[in-house]
Amino acid sequence: MHRFWKRLAGALIPAALAASAAEAEPLIWGIQVEQAEYRIGEGSDVAAWDFDVLAGSDELKVVWRSEGEYATGEEAFETLENQLRLQTPVTDFFDAVAGVRLDTPKGPDRIHGVIGLHGLTRQWFEVDADLFVSDHPSFRFEVEYEGLITNRIVFVPSIEFDLPFTDDAATGQGAFGPTLEVGGRISYDLVDRLVSPYVGVHYERKFGETADLARADGEEAGAVFFVIGTRFMF
Amino acid sequence: MRNFAIALAAATLVLGAGAGAVSAGEYEITVDRVGIDTGDFTRTGVGFNGASPGPVLRFREGEDVTIRVTNNLTESTSIHWHGLILPYQQDGVPGISYPGIPAGETFTYRFPIVQSGTYWFHSHTGFQEPDGAYGAIVIEPKEPEPYAWDREYVVQLADAHPHSGNRIMRNLKMMPDYYNRKQRTLFDFLGDAEDKGFGAALSDRKAWGDMRMMPTDIEDLQGFTPLINGKGPAQNWTGLFSPGERVRLRFINSSAMTYFDIRIPGLEMTVVQADGNEVQPVVVDEFRIAVAETFDVIVEPKDDRAYTIFAESMGRTAYGRGTLAPREGMASEVPALRQAPLLTMADMGMAHGEHGGMDGDMAHAAMGHEPPKPEAVDHSKMDHSAMGHDAPKPEAMDQSKMDHAAMGHDAPKPEAMDDSEMDHAAMGHGESEPLRGPDPFYAPGSGLKPEAADGGRFLSYADLKARAPLYPHRPATREIELELTGNMERYTWSINGVKYADAEPIRLQYGERVRFKFVNTTMMTHPMHLHGMWSILDNGSGEWNPIKHVISVAPGTTVYMETEVDAPGQWAFHCHLSYHADAGMFRKVIVEGGPPEEAADLAERERG
Ligand SMILES: [Cu+2]
Numbered sequence: 001m002h003r004f005w006k007r008l009a010g011a012l013i014p015a016a017l018a019a020s021a022a023e024a025e026p027l028i029w030g031i032q033v034e035q036a037e038y039r040i041g042e043g044s045d046v047a048a049w050d051f052d053v054l055a056g057s058d059e060l061k062v063v064w065r066s067e068g069e070y071a072t073g074e075e076a077f078e079t080l081e082n083q084l085r086l087q088t089p090v091t092d093f094f095d096a097v098a099g100v101r102l103d104t105p106k107g108p109d110r111i112h113g114v115i116g117l118h119g120l121t122r123q124w125f126e127v128d129a130d131l132f133v134s135d136h137p138s139f140r141f142e143v144e145y146e147g148l149i150t151n152r153i154v155f156v157p158s159i160e161f162d163l164p165f166t167d168d169a170a171t172g173q174g175a176f177g178p179t180l181e182v183g184g185r186i187s188y189d190l191v192d193r194l195v196s197p198y199v200g201v202h203y204e205r206k207f208g209e210t211a212d213l214a215r216a217d218g219e220e221a222g223a224v225f226f227v228i229g230t231r232f233m234f
Numbered sequence: 235m236r237n238f239a240i241a242l243a244a245a246t247l248v249l250g251a252g253a254g255a256v257s258a259g260e261y262e263i264t265v266d267r268v269g270i271d272t273g274d275f276t277r278t279g280v281g282f283n284g285a286s287p288g289p290v291l292r293f294r295e296g297e298d299v300t301i302r303v304t305n306n307l308t309e310s311t312s313i314h315w316h317g318l319i320l321p322y323q324q325d326g327v328p329g330i331s332y333p334g335i336p337a338g339e340t341f342t343y344r345f346p347i348v349q350s351g352t353y354w355f356h357s358h359t360g361f362q363e364p365d366g367a368y369g370a371i372v373i374e375p376k377e378p379e380p381y382a383w384d385r386e387y388v389v390q391l392a393d394a395h396p397h398s399g400n401r402i403m404r405n406l407k408m409m410p411d412y413y414n415r416k417q418r419t420l421f422d423f424l425g426d427a428e429d430k431g432f433g434a435a436l437s438d439r440k441a442w443g444d445m446r447m448m449p450t451d452i453e454d455l456q457g458f459t460p461l462i463n464g465k466g467p468a469q470n471w472t473g474l475f476s477p478g479e480r481v482r483l484r485f486i487n488s489s490a491m492t493y494f495d496i497r498i499p500g501l502e503m504t505v506v507q508a509d510g511n512e513v514q515p516v517v518v519d520e521f522r523i524a525v526a527e528t529f530d531v532i533v534e535p536k537d538d539r540a541y542t543i544f545a546e547s548m549g550r551t552a553y554g555r556g557t558l559a560p561r562e563g564m565a566s567e568v569p570a571l572r573q574a575p576l577l578t579m580a581d582m583g584m585a586h587g588e589h590g591g592m593d594g595d596m597a598h599a600a601m602g603h604e605p606p607k608p609e610a611v612d613h614s615k616m617d618h619s620a621m622g623h624d625a626p627k628p629e630a631m632d633q634s635k636m637d638h639a640a641m642g643h644d645a646p647k648p649e650a651m652d653d654s655e656m657d658h659a660a661m662g663h664g665e666s667e668p669l670r671g672p673d674p675f676y677a678p679g680s681g682l683k684p685e686a687a688d689g690g691r692f693l694s695y696a697d698l699k700a701r702a703p704l705y706p707h708r709p710a711t712r713e714i715e716l717e718l719t720g721n722m723e724r725y726t727w728s729i730n731g732v733k734y735a736d737a738e739p740i741r742l743q744y745g746e747r748v749r750f751k752f753v754n755t756t757m758m759t760h761p762m763h764l765h766g767m768w769s770i771l772d773n774g775s776g777e778w779n780p781i782k783h784v785i786s787v788a789p790g791t792t793v794y795m796e797t798e799v800d801a802p803g804q805w806a807f808h809c810h811l812s813y814h815a816d817a818g819m820f821r822k823v824i825v826e827g828g829p830p831e832e833a834a835d836l837a838e839r840e841r842g
């Protein structure tokens with residue numbers, strides 16, 4: 001436990017305090033915007049984002065993860081969630097994650113604890129598996145792959161699978177009714193790896209009880225979007 | 235803004251000259267913010283005496299030097315005298331030799347010059363060296379060297395990058411392949427499928443994918459412009475000669491991250507020194523210079539024409555270019571970059587390139603991701619004769635079918651080389667290429683093994699033989715195994731699985747002779763540099779093993795070096811790739827014992 005707090009301090013106190021090249025454990029920080037996009041669909045258009053802001057050391061990072069979807073027609077957030085996560089290596093290629101998640105879209109707010117795994121599987125699939133613990137627990141699994149068409153043109157297929165374990169009518173979740181998101185985006189590294197604009201398609205589909213709740217609300221259970229956006233990394 | 239920087243640089247130079255009423259053996263160096271123009275891009279960086287590269291310092295063996303270093307930066311700095319044998323308090327490594335030089339302050343170095351040859355100096359603080367803080371050192375020997383030349387040039391290589399060192403490190407930590415623009419693409423896959431069949435192409439991809447590694451991880455920092463004496467390829471640094479003259483070129487690789495393969499099409503190069511030490515001359519068409527190494531070569535351009543000095547990066551992503559010419563403004567043809575190499579399973583430590591049925595977890599064990607080994611394994615209780623100290627050989631050598639004659643075990647004795655008129659035939663150039671065995675310093679089947687561009691002779695570490703032994707040859711008193719380890723996906727680098735921040739120092743005893751065993755379990759080549767004491771590379775030449783300060787260890791290989799522990803104090807020992815060293819492939823070495831006053835000083839320092 002002592003080591004953990006030492007690590008935490010090491011992660012949070014900038015290396016500028018260290019005296020030498022040899023000893024400096026540089027503060028690692030950065031912003032990774034996987035998605036910042038506009039989704040054009042048959043119904044309402046949606047502005048969406050998904051980013052991580054991280055800071056820390058090799059051993060421990062603090063990550064602010066934010067995801068949201070804003071329906072431009074309704075002028076309301078369909079989803080808006082922010083997580084504060086601590087991330088530490090547990091194997092060569094995987095980090096364990098723990099933190100909190102706060103949802104503040106239209107409707108009631110929800111707060112969850114987060115435990116999960118984040119890492120790289122064989123064959124280069126980047127994976128997030130998170131368990132959200134609360135009165136309304138759920139599980140989420142995300143996979144992403146970067147396929148190099150050239151060294152600058154990258155095809156990124158992705159899958160996100162959300163599974164609620166209980167009914168939460170107020171947020172449109174039915175127990176064991178999953179939501180699936182499948183995307184394919186082709187990006188071009190325009191400026192270094194700093195700005196990589198992309199176009200693609202995004203498909204969302206609700207199943208089971210969750211789909212029923214959507215239909216009862218007068219929405220479609222599934223929708224296809226054409227997307228245009230940019231990745232950003234700094 | 236740039237003009238301002240140049241004006242500032244000029245002002246600094248003038249000031250330097252104004253204070254130039256110094257007596258022999260006294261030097262003034264300022265550390266400054268400078269403008270750097272590579273021809274491809276301009277940026278601000280760090281330099282010495284208002285310029286990057288800094289001055290060429292010319293010392294004489296036997297003199298005592300006093301060097302006042304004034305820090306004009308707004309941050310701390312340092313200067314390390316790379317390869318010089320000196321008291322450890324003068325070595326210039328912050329946190330090990332001294333606290334560094336705070337902004338605005340002057341530190342005075344004083345040390346005797348006890349050696350001769352080509353060396354260099356650079357900042358050991360942060361990423362100031364990649365940012366431009368480097369210069370050359372030439373030390374004239376007391377006794378004339380056993381070869382003649384008419385003129386000489388320092389040829390100092392660097393890999394200037396548009397990004398600052400801090401930014402590069404941050405990007406590598408965020409995304410380890412940030413700078414790798416040579417990755418395998420869909421089109422490469424289709425090409426492979428056409429060449430060797432879809433199934434083979436797929437299983438190759440699968441093998442690499444199982445390891446989560448890339449056969450293109452050769453230069454993890456691309457996008458740099460190679461410089462020769464501060465000039466980019468388009469700016470074409472030029473050294474003049476008169477046809478028929480013998481020209482000595484002092485090659486220094488001051489890059490942060492880049493190995494170069496060097497050739498001068500149309501000219502043979504006679505290698506006479508490696509890392510500042512005389513070697514038995516060897517004539518080559520091309521040689522590889524690891525980061526931080528130096529090689530002195532003599533060339534004899536006979537024709538009234540220009541010759542290109544071509545320094546191709548090991549990953550073939552860029553080249554440095556200069557010219558030797560009878561007159562200013564001449565140029566010769568610039569060769570094209572050769573095809574980029576690919577790592578093989580041999581470079582992953584898998585014997586003979588077999589990857590069929592290879593298990594990913596096995597691969598990881600071999601790559602050093604397993605739990606760390608205890609630091610500095612002490613093999614002192616081992617039976618030395620059983621360890622083969624009588625006829626030491628690098629491990630990789632045992633596996634290869636080497637031709638011992640070609641390896642130079644019958645090499646000419648140093649005395650035979652004394653006449654300055656060199657006989658090329660006697661120097662082994664007549665040896666035809668097929669007689670030479672596989673290069674023992676690359677894993678058999680390695681994708682990195684170099685070949686001379688025109689089928690000529692490529693210098694191997696195995697070709698280097700000391701002209702005269704610096705130390706009496708004796709068996710090592712103990713062996714220390716250092717596994718070079720890392721995790722490319724996290725961009726962490728370490729030794730024995732432990733990075734510097736978490737590591738205990740390596741303790742040596744004054745008077746012992748330590749044999750270091752480097753086992754490279756990573757996919758990258760690491761130039762290992764021990765400060766303060768010589769590194770005697772074991773290339774199978776026994777008492778003529780070459781004396782160096784950098785030992786390059788290719789992936790999948792085991793390399794030995796021996797050190798006479800004759801310098802008390804505390805020293806740095808690290809991979810000279812800047813971002814590997816910073817990420818943790820670094821150790822403090824403490825030499826205990828020795829002359830009483832030194833020991834007392836060290837004890838004082840250890841108490842803090
Ligand atoms: Cu290294």
